[in-house]
Amino acid sequence: MVRVSQSKSAKVVGVLALQGAYQSHAKVLDTLDVGSQEVRTPQDLASIDALVMPGGESTTMSQLLESSELFEPINKLIHEGMPVFGTCAGMILLAKKIIDGRADQVSFAAIDIEVQRNAYGRQVDSFEADLEIEIFDDSFHALFIRAPRIVKADQTVETLAELNGDIVLAKQKNVLVASFHPELSPDSRIHELFIKEI
Amino acid sequence: MAKRETENTAKTSTGSMLVKRGLAEMLKGGVIMDVVNPEQAKIAEDAGACAVMALERVPADIRRDGGVARMSDPEMITGIQAVCSIPVMAKARIGHFVEAQVLESLGVDFIDESEVLTPADETHHIDKLKFTAPFVCGATNLGEALRRISEGAALIRSKGEAGTGNIVEAVRHLRSIIGDIRKITQADSAELFDWAKKLQAPLPLVQEIAETGWLQVPLFCAGGIATPSDAALAMQLGAQAVFVGSGIFKSDDPAPRAKAIVEATTHFRDPEIIAKVSRNLGGPMTGIGMDKIEQRYAERGW
Numbered sequence: 001m002v003r004v005s006q007s008k009s010a011k012v013v014g015v016l017a018l019q020g021a022y023q024s025h026a027k028v029l030d031t032l033d034v035g036s037q038e039v040r041t042p043q044d045l046a047s048i049d050a051l052v053m054p055g056g057e058s059t060t061m062s063q064l065l066e067s068s069e070l071f072e073p074i075n076k077l078i079h080e081g082m083p084v085f086g087t088c089a090g091m092i093l094l095a096k097k098i099i100d101g102r103a104d105q106v107s108f109a110a111i112d113i114e115v116q117r118n119a120y121g122r123q124v125d126s127f128e129a130d131l132e133i134e135i136f137d138d139s140f141h142a143l144f145i146r147a148p149r150i151v152k153a154d155q156t157v158e159t160l161a162e163l164n165g166d167i168v169l170a171k172q173k174n175v176l177v178a179s180f181h182p183e184l185s186p187d188s189r190i191h192e193l194f195i196k197e198i
Numbered sequence: 199m200a201k202r203e204t205e206n207t208a209k210t211s212t213g214s215m216l217v218k219r220g221l222a223e224m225l226k227g228g229v230i231m232d233v234v235n236p237e238q239a240k241i242a243e244d245a246g247a248c249a250v251m252a253l254e255r256v257p258a259d260i261r262r263d264g265g266v267a268r269m270s271d272p273e274m275i276t277g278i279q280a281v282c283s284i285p286v287m288a289k290a291r292i293g294h295f296v297e298a299q300v301l302e303s304l305g306v307d308f309i310d311e312s313e314v315l316t317p318a319d320e321t322h323h324i325d326k327l328k329f330t331a332p333f334v335c336g337a338t339n340l341g342e343a344l345r346r347i348s349e350g351a352a353l354i355r356s357k358g359e360a361g362t363g364n365i366v367e368a369v370r371h372l373r374s375i376i377g378d379i380r381k382i383t384q385a386d387s388a389e390l391f392d393w394a395k396k397l398q399a400p401l402p403l404v405q406e407i408a409e410t411g412w413l414q415v416p417l418f419c420a421g422g423i424a425t426p427s428d429a430a431l432a433m434q435l436g437a438q439a440v441f442v443g444s445g446i447f448k449s450d451d452p453a454p455r456a457k458a459i460v461e462a463t464t465h466f467r468d469p470e471i472i473a474k475v476s477r478n479l480g481g482p483m484t485g486i487g488m489d490k491i492e493q494r495y496a497e498r499g500w
Contacts, residue, residue: 014458019227019228019464020223020226021223021224023226023438040465041465042205056225056226056227057225057228057248057249057284057285059283059284060228060247060248060460064464067457068465089224091470101283102243103470117302121305122305122307123221123308124213124307124330125212126217126220126303127210128217129208129211143220145217146224146285146307151299163208163270181223184216
């Protein structure tokens with residue numbers, strides 16, 4: 001029943017498909033040299049080489065991670081070094097500390113950052129901006145939707161992009177996070193950057 | 199932390215169609231629940247709702263009480279915003295752009311220009327392009343959906359028949375919208391002119407559907423969902439998320455039913471999980487047959 005798109009390369013990127021913008025991520029991945037697979041149950045993890053955690057509602061995903069019995073197996077894979085990419089709510093799920101979250105909200109604590117939920121305001125404050133990313137030649141047009149803010153990052157976290165003083169794209173070991181939505185821009189460079197890690 | 203130099207403040211802009219549609223993308227695969235007070239909003243968030251719709255009365259009560267149904271008291275909306283960390287939506291009457299202005303000023307995350315409330319204008323919908331806040335609108339067919347999109351809606355929901363607990367109209371509307379999308383993708387370029395005429399919809403939007411195979415915005419389902427299986431049915435038919443109105447808080451035991459509908463929406467292709475979450479939920483809302491209905495809300499909207 002699971003949709004798996006095949007490609008020449010054997011690598012398959014899982015997309016956590018509990019709730020949120022998972023289809024948009026899969027669409028971008030399908031244009032690249034990898035297969036994508038929606039992940040809803042522990043069985044779906046068997047064949048993946050990397051995992052994307054999309055934007056959406058982090059409190060909803062947190063509950064579904066537990067009810068779908070995905071939290072423990074994913075946690076194990078991440079801490080064994082599987083490359084993982086979290087955008088917006090996905091970044092919240094990966095952060096070491098969550099501010100303004102729900103008390104029962106789970107987190108993989110996989111990247112040493114503190115993240116504040118909805119810190120840029122409500123939807124009327126959601127915005128777009130051109131980001132200067134040093135490793136890219138041209139700017140990246142980014143969408144921030146009720147975005148979380150990285151309010152603190154450990155020295156060992158690598159900053160890949162900033163916007164007005166806030167880190168918005170960061171990396172630590174096998175974990176890449178963005179407070180914006182590269183899956184909604186017609187620009188696959190950040191996804192390409194991620195799949196190079198696999 | 200290693201701070202790189204930021205010479206000047208980068209330009210940011212709000213309210214574009216991309217930004218509006220962005221929030222609709224984030225709600226996909228989720229359940230948006232109708233709530234009438236902060237207590238219900240908490241129950242909804244606890245159950246895993248991806249957003250709540252704040253309104254004065256659920257559609258089943260609007261149907262029972264009759265009278266004019268209007269935008270909710272701002273006090274009630276801010277009360278719900280105060281207890282929720284998830285997006286809060288609220289309804290304005292069709293064509294009532296001042297109610298929409300008020301909702302936007304309250305910081306409502308999505309405005310539902312809704313046929314469930316009594317229409318304020320029998321010819322015009324709100325010019326949604328003028329707003330920073332995104333709008334969701336109902337549709338019974340593809341033409342209606344495209345007219346709303348041309349007015350600036352960032353999200354379409356099939357209307358169904360709100361407050362009935364009966365999924366039959368939602369199925370009819372989803373099948374109509376998605377069926378016509380499928381036919382358009384098979385049409386040749388000359389036939390698209392006729393499609394635009396038949397649908398009473400702008401030709402460029404019809405041509406875009408022929409090219410992309412989908413609407414310009416996400417399509418969710420509303421109106422009549424009362425059980426986990428109803429939610430999964432809507433999803434399997436092609437809806438990308440579901441609105442549940444009376445179906446939760448008019449049932450015997452709202453909290454477990456809300457949670458079960460959230461899980462069924464995620465695992466919509468997995469009958470074993472749907473069976474598991476459907477056990478022992480207590481009675482669903484009673485529901486009404488379509489032949490017993492005096493006012494069809496779905497007929498409102500032009």
